Amino acid sequence: MLKTISQSFEVQFMTTQELERVEPDQQADPMEENKRKAQEGQAAIKRLAAPVRGLQRLGQAFVIASAILTTAPYLALVQLGDLLLAAHSAGTAVDADRAWAVIGLLIGAFSGQLLLYFVGLLITHVADLRLRDQLQRGIAQRLARAPLSWFTESTSGLIRKGVQDDTRAVHTVIAHGPVEILNAVVTPLALLCLAFWLDWRLGLLSIATIPLHMATYAVSMKGMPEKTAEMDAKLAKVSSTMAEFVAGISVVKAFGRVGRAHSAYVDSADEFSRFFRAWALPLVSISCVSMAWISIPLLLVVNLGGGALLIQAGAVTLPKVLAATLIALVLPGAVQVVSSISWSYQMAGAAAIRLCNILDTPVLPYPETSQIPQGCTVELDHVTFSYGQTLAVDDVSLALEEGTVTALLGPSGSGKSTLATLIARFADPDSGSIRLGGVDLRQLTEETLYSHVSFVLQDAQLLRATVRDNIALGRPGASIDEVREAARMARIDDFVMSLPEGYDTVIGTDTSLSGGQEQRIAIARALLVDAPVLLLDEATAFADPESEAEIQQALSTLVKGRTVLVIAHRPAAIRGAHRIVVMERGRIRAVGSHEELLDEPHYRALLHQSGELRTASAEEDHR
Numbered sequence: 001m002l003k004t005i006s007q008s009f010e011v012q013f014m015t016t017q018e019l020e021r022v023e024p025d026q027q028a029d030p031m032e033e034n035k036r037k038a039q040e041g042q043a044a045i046k047r048l049a050a051p052v053r054g055l056q057r058l059g060q061a062f063v064i065a066s067a068i069l070t071t072a073p074y075l076a077l078v079q080l081g082d083l084l085l086a087a088h089s090a091g092t093a094v095d096a097d098r099a100w101a102v103i104g105l106l107i108g109a110f111s112g113q114l115l116l117y118f119v120g121l122l123i124t125h126v127a128d129l130r131l132r133d134q135l136q137r138g139i140a141q142r143l144a145r146a147p148l149s150w151f152t153e154s155t156s157g158l159i160r161k162g163v164q165d166d167t168r169a170v171h172t173v174i175a176h177g178p179v180e181i182l183n184a185v186v187t188p189l190a191l192l193c194l195a196f197w198l199d200w201r202l203g204l205l206s207i208a209t210i211p212l213h214m215a216t217y218a219v220s221m222k223g224m225p226e227k228t229a230e231m232d233a234k235l236a237k238v239s240s241t242m243a244e245f246v247a248g249i250s251v252v253k254a255f256g257r258v259g260r261a262h263s264a265y266v267d268s269a270d271e272f273s274r275f276f277r278a279w280a281l282p283l284v285s286i287s288c289v290s291m292a293w294i295s296i297p298l299l300l301v302v303n304l305g306g307g308a309l310l311i312q313a314g315a316v317t318l319p320k321v322l323a324a325t326l327i328a329l330v331l332p333g334a335v336q337v338v339s340s341i342s343w344s345y346q347m348a349g350a351a352a353i354r355l356c357n358i359l360d361t362p363v364l365p366y367p368e369t370s371q372i373p374q375g376c377t378v379e380l381d382h383v384t385f386s387y388g389q390t391l392a393v394d395d396v397s398l399a400l401e402e403g404t405v406t407a408l409l410g411p412s413g414s415g416k417s418t419l420a421t422l423i424a425r426f427a428d429p430d431s432g433s434i435r436l437g438g439v440d441l442r443q444l445t446e447e448t449l450y451s452h453v454s455f456v457l458q459d460a461q462l463l464r465a466t467v468r469d470n471i472a473l474g475r476p477g478a479s480i481d482e483v484r485e486a487a488r489m490a491r492i493d494d495f496v497m498s499l500p501e502g503y504d505t506v507i508g509t510d511t512s513l514s515g516g517q518e519q520r521i522a523i524a525r526a527l528l529v530d531a532p533v534l535l536l537d538e539a540t541a542f543a544d545p546e547s548e549a550e551i552q553q554a555l556s557t558l559v560k561g562r563t564v565l566v567i568a569h570r571p572a573a574i575r576g577a578h579r580i581v582v583m584e585r586g587r588i589r590a591v592g593s594h595e596e597l598l599d600e601p602h603y604r605a606l607l608h609q610s611g612e613l614r615t616a617s618a619e620e621d622h623r
């Protein structure tokens with residue numbers, strides 16, 4: 001029972017966290033919600049296990065055979081007992097041949113039963129390994145084709161959990177569940193049949209206390225769903241007051257109000273602990289009574305006591321009583337195995353749902369063969385894109401002319417990064433189209449697209465791999481000379497050569513790099529791909545003041561002759577761009593060169609904001 005409370009505590013705590021992610025109207029009835037989740041979980045387990053269902057069934061067949069064979073040693077024990085008793089009462093020697101035959105049967109049946117169980121378990125483990133392999137491949141394939149906009153912080157947590165923990169949780173129910181639950185049900189049933197076969201009265205004695213155990217258990221479980229729902233609500237309150245307290249801790253501390261802010265959390269924690277004590281303490285007493293009914297001393301008293309009376313009445317023999325008593329001792333354990341496996345099924349249900357969600361990730365469709373872009377002009381044609389309800393890019397039409405630098409300028413959240421990543425097809429627009437050299441991006445294979453478009457974004461995204469592999473990421477076949485040439489142009493070759501392992505140094509393990517060094521490796525990577533269209537984050541140029549000049553040089557080499565889109569953060573940095581596109585709330589507000597835009601109110605506002613307006617006006621006056 002205590003286990004039941006702590007299990008439901010875990011379930012509820014889990015659901016509390018999950019409920020926080022659920023829409024308010026879906027929280028209306030937590031009990032219904034839990035029931036629905038449990039059903040969904042079981043359906044998800046079924047779906048995941050479908051490819052290995054045949055192996056599971058085979059494993060189960062072995063386990064059924066093993067469970068039936070479990071009765072044989074008991075039967076042999078009774079025979080042996082009868083043999084010994086018969087010899088004892090007749091005052092003759094024991095028939096050694098028959099005794100050895102029975103002992104042989106006992107050992108053979110016991111070993112056979114273990115062997116069958118082992119083979120059953122082995123088969124389901126093979127099924128599990130196969131399934132894990134399929135799942136991990138499935139996840140990898142799916143993620144490789146998912147729109148990059150899907151990879152947010154929450155989804156990366158989901159993936160980590162899916163690959164590491166959830167496959168492990170699902171393992172329990174796939175490798176162990178089908179075998180253990182069947183064993184836990186069939187073995188006691190077979191043993192019970194044996195007990196009744198030995199003598200129906202001994203059979204009844206062996207299960208005499210189980211109805212009492214179940215009745216007290218049912219009393220203790222009364223109102224459990226309502227109580228767990230109430231616990232869920234109270235835990236949710238504790239979590240939210242804790243979250244509020246932690247989120248506002250700096251303000252609270254700064255104003256010396258720790259005590260007061262803390263009190264909301266303490267109150268809700270106190271309320272929860274009062275509720276839990278009032279609920280759990282009586283439950284623990286009933287639970288103890290319930291367990292007492294199936295405790296070993298009581299089972300021995302009932303079975304041996306009742307058996308003695310039956311022996312006295314001449315109804316049964318001592319070996320039969322002993323065998324039935326042993327069976328009575330085994331039965332309650334089986335009930336507990338069933339309840340603990342059902343718990344594993346519940347936990348695995350939640351894990352299986354998460355895995356199915358990952359496997360159902362929407363993917364970007366790519367064509368089998370690519371059309372070939374004619375030239376490298378990028379055209380955006382009435383492009384609109386939203387993240388759920390958030391409209392990030394709103395009906396944008398724009399052309400990036402071949403060989404020119406276009407800068408996107410606008411306040412934070414105006415849609416600059418989104419627009420740039422749409423050109424790299426991190427996601428597809430909701431409406432409108434993006435064309436590269438006259439071909440819609442959706443008509444290009446990944447290979448063609450990324451040999452035409454490369455990017456150096458704010459986060460250099462270096463892998464835990466050698467410097468060489470990091471630079472050659474977009475062209476894995478590149479020779480070391482080509483890699484070094486790109487590194488030289490990116491002004492990072494000297495630094496890499498100064499490392500003890502040179503280009504074989506593993507980033508993140510053998511060495512850690514400064515922001516500027518990481519940026520130059522990212523620039524080398526883009527140079528090696530030599531894609532004609534380049535997406536650039538202006539902030540990259542300011543990652544590391546010490547190497548700013550070198551980065552600037554590397555960047556100017558990179559930009560030369562390409563169609564470039566720069567995400568700009570400061571107007572001063574992109575004055576030289578051929579065209580500046582001013583964005584606000586996902587829309588284009590103005591397009592032109594710095595000089596052309598000097599009178600444009602949105603551009604002026606941005607200049608003003610960055611403190612550059614006075615300089616700009618002075619220049620204008622000067623002219």
Ligand code: ADP
Pocket residue numbers: 149152387390391392410411412413414415416417418419
């Ligand atoms: P900028 O680059 O100009 O700062 P973004 O393109 O990053 O603008 O963001 C445009 C809008 O889209 C903002 O409202 C931002 O909150 C939202 N947004 C950006 N990325 C995501 C995301 N992964 N999920 C949800 N909303 C996002």
